[in-house]
Amino acid sequence: MHQEFISFVKKTFNTEDFIPLHAPVFIGNEKKYLNECIDSTFVSSVGKFVDQFEEQIAKYTGAKYAIATSNGTAALHIALLMSGVEQNDEVITQPLTFIATVNAMSYIGAYPVFIDVDKETLGLSPEKLEDFLSKNTEIIDGVCVNKITKRKIKAVVPMHTFGFPCKIDQIVSVCKRYNIAVVEDAAESLGSYYKNTHTGTFGSIGTFSFNGNKTITTGGGGMVITNDEVIAKKAKHITTTAKIPHAWDYEHDMIGYNYRLPNINAALGCAQMEELEKILTRKRELSNRYELFFKNKSITYIKEPENSSSNYWLNAVLFENLDERNNFLKQTNEKGVMTRPIWKLMNSLSMYRGAQTGNLENAMWLEDRVVNIPSSVII
Numbered sequence: 001m002h003q004e005f006i007s008f009v010k011k012t013f014n015t016e017d018f019i020p021l022h023a024p025v026f027i028g029n030e031k032k033y034l035n036e037c038i039d040s041t042f043v044s045s046v047g048k049f050v051d052q053f054e055e056q057i058a059k060y061t062g063a064k065y066a067i068a069t070s071n072g073t074a075a076l077h078i079a080l081l082m083s084g085v086e087q088n089d090e091v092i093t094q095p096l097t098f099i100a101t102v103n104a105m106s107y108i109g110a111y112p113v114f115i116d117v118d119k120e121t122l123g124l125s126p127e128k129l130e131d132f133l134s135k136n137t138e139i140i141d142g143v144c145v146n147k148i149t150k151r152k153i154k155a156v157v158p159m160h161t162f163g164f165p166c167k168i169d170q171i172v173s174v175c176k177r178y179n180i181a182v183v184e185d186a187a188e189s190l191g192s193y194y195k196n197t198h199t200g201t202f203g204s205i206g207t208f209s210f211n212g213n214k215t216i217t218t219g220g221g222g223m224v225i226t227n228d229e230v231i232a233k234k235a236k237h238i239t240t241t242a243k244i245p246h247a248w249d250y251e252h253d254m255i256g257y258n259y260r261l262p263n264i265n266a267a268l269g270c271a272q273m274e275e276l277e278k279i280l281t282r283k284r285e286l287s288n289r290y291e292l293f294f295k296n297k298s299i300t301y302i303k304e305p306e307n308s309s310s311n312y313w314l315n316a317v318l319f320e321n322l323d324e325r326n327n328f329l330k331q332t333n334e335k336g337v338m339t340r341p342i343w344k345l346m347n348s349l350s351m352y353r354g355a356q357t358g359n360l361e362n363a364m365w366l367e368d369r370v371v372n373i374p375s376s377v378i379i
Helices: 002-012 030-040 048-061 072-082 100-108 126-136 168-177 229-239 263-274 276-294 322-334 361-367
Strands: 065-069 090-093 111-114 137-140 143-146 153-157 181-185 205-209 222-226 315-318 370-373
Touching: 002 276, 002 322, 030 048, 030 263, 048 065, 048 222, 048 263, 065 072, 065 229, 072 100, 072 153, 072 181, 072 205, 072 222, 072 229, 090 100, 100 111, 126 137, 126 168, 143 153, 168 181, 222 229, 263 276, 276 315, 322 370
Parallel strands: 090 111, 090 153, 153 181, 181 205
Antiparallel strands: 065 222, 137 143, 205 222, 315 370
């Protein structure tokens, strides 16, 4: 079975060379815009491509405002600050995520609380979230407080794993009842929709990543999106070192961050956005091939959840147990076909081992079984 899969992947990607998990693809105006950026000499954080890229993302996602950042982690950091998260507050998230989700909380000095995921979405479970909040919190002066730790719970950060939308509308509904802000970690889900609405636009703030392995890339880069004008203006201000605009004077009115996306990276992003629909079409074609290949086999191909349209950023399969998973990982990687397991649960890492958690049975079950398989765009 594993050899059959290896042969199928090599035939699909039409190569006997090493096959990465997800490589960037440049099929449009990337070189043209990069040269134009270089010729203008505006290669740093000022230039027309930054504004243009922000406008493209806002228009595509349906958000009113978009603020470009140096990477997705920076976007998350700013989004949490804009949501009122402060030192010694708590932020609820899922244990099955990339570490940037949790690290951004730690930059502020906030504490993560880990709640289980749903098996069908791989994302935060609204039912488990509701259960935890109803049993462990109380509202004091309009703020949700953890009865065990006595800390304020300021935000919930669900993540759309591999581009599969979680049940974000239900999560937002739960959080409204407890006066908790929702920050969507949509880093992996550009081009994904839940109930015909783009991910990242359900909560008060959403964030994206444009790392080299994402659906589209700016080399490195991120984006904050929101429909709140006050949040948008403050996010723009704080990501540009909180400098008050002036022709020559250097006046800063608060602690800011040098998180602005360089113009040269934005130039790449503008060209990539022009090709996004073509990229998404090709990625869905690849997912259809995988679904057909794994039909009636012991390995389960993970399809987009109900009410969702996934970008299929990373294709994923599900094994019956840990031993089968490890055997598959060993054989495929030895043959030059890159596969990888899903992330280790965040609460199992040394720096987050003491965090409060709910019952994580689904996340633990998935951790032993999920593997990502090659997902690059085939041109």
